[in-house]
Amino acid sequence: xxxxxQPTSMDCAEGRAANLPxxxxxxxxxxxxxxYRQIHSQGPQYIIHGLKNNExxxxxxxxxxxxxxxxTLILPHATLRDTAVYYCIVRVAADxxxxxxxxxxxxxxxxx
Amino acid sequence: NAGVTQTPKxxxxxxGQSMTLQCTQDMNHNYMYWYRQDPGMGLKLIYYSVGAGxxxxxxxxxxYNVSRSTTEDFPLRLELAAPSQTSVYFCASSYSWVAGGxxxxxxxxxxxxxxx
Numbered sequence: 418x419x420x421x422x423q424p425t426s427m428d429c430a431e432g433r434a435a436n437l438p439x440x441x442x443x444x445x446x447x448x449x450x451x452x453y454r455q456i457h458s459q460g461p462q463y464i465i466h467g468l469k470n471n472e473x474x475x476x477x478x479x480x481x482x483x484x485x486x487x488x489t490l491i492l493p494h495a496t497l498r499d500t501a502v503y504y505c506i507v508r509v510a511a512d513x514x515x516x517x518x519x520x521x522x523x524x525x526x527x528x529x
Numbered sequence: 530n531a532g533v534t535q536t537p538k539x540x541x542x543x544x545g546q547s548m549t550l551q552c553t554q555d556m557n558h559n560y561m562y563w564y565r566q567d568p569g570m571g572l573k574l575i576y577y578s579v580g581a582g583x584x585x586x587x588x589x590x591x592x593y594n595v596s597r598s599t600t601e602d603f604p605l606r607l608e609l610a611a612p613s614q615t616s617v618y619f620c621a622s623s624y625s626w627v628a629g630g631x632x633x634x635x636x637x638x639x640x641x642x643x644x645x
Contacts, residue, residue: 460619460636519571
C-alpha cells in the first residue's frame with residue numbers, strides 16, 4: 418500500500434474551514450484515499466473516501482489532485498468537537514481484506 | 530443498532546495472567562479486525578477475520594490468539610500477559626471488501642488494558 422505523509426499538527430479557529438493536507442505520491446491506480454478521525458479516548462470514526470473525483474458528505478469534502486498524488490480533507494466550519502487526530506490512509510481494494518494501515522495522523526486543535 | 534461493542538472497557542492484569550477481550554457487532558458484517566494503539570501512536574493490526582471460521586495474522590500478532598465461531602463475535606485472547614501488551618485495543622468490522630470496494634470500518638470504543 419502507498420504510504421502517506423501528513424503534518425504532525427495544525428490549529429484551526431472555530432467557525433473557519435480546516436484544510437488538512439495529505440501526500441500520497443506513490444499511490445496506485447486502484448488505491449482509494451480514506452480519511453478517519455479519532456477523538457480523544459474514542460475509536461476511530463470514518464469520515465470520507467474517494468478514488469479520483471472530489472467527494473462531499475455531511476461531515477467533510479475530499480479534494481484529490483488530478484495526478485492523485487495528494488489530497489485535502491476540508492472541514493467547512495470547524496467546531497470544538499472537531500478537535501481530533503485525523504488519519505489519511507490509502508487502500509488497495511482487492512488483495513488485502515480491507516486492512517487499514519494507520520500512520521501517526523495530524524492532530525487538529527480547534528480553538529474558540 | 531448498537532454497532533461494535535467491546536467489553537470490558539478497562540482491565541488491569543498481572544504479568545502472566547490471561548484474559549479474553551470480547552467484541553461483538555450487530556451489523557451482519559463479515560469482516561472483523563483487532564487493532565492495538567500504544568500511547569501517541571497510530572493503530573496496528575493484530576488479527577483479522579473475513580468470516581466465521583477464517584482468521585489471519587496482522588502486523589503484530591505475537592502474544593495473541595483469536596477465534597471466529599459466529600459472524601457476530603470475534604474475541605481476542607491474551608494467554609500470558611506481558612507489560613508490552615499494555616495498550617488500548619480496538620475492534621472493528623465492515624462489510625466485505627470486494628474488488629474496487631469501498632466499505633468503511635466501524636470501530637468500537639476500545640478496551641484499555643494495563644499489565645502490571
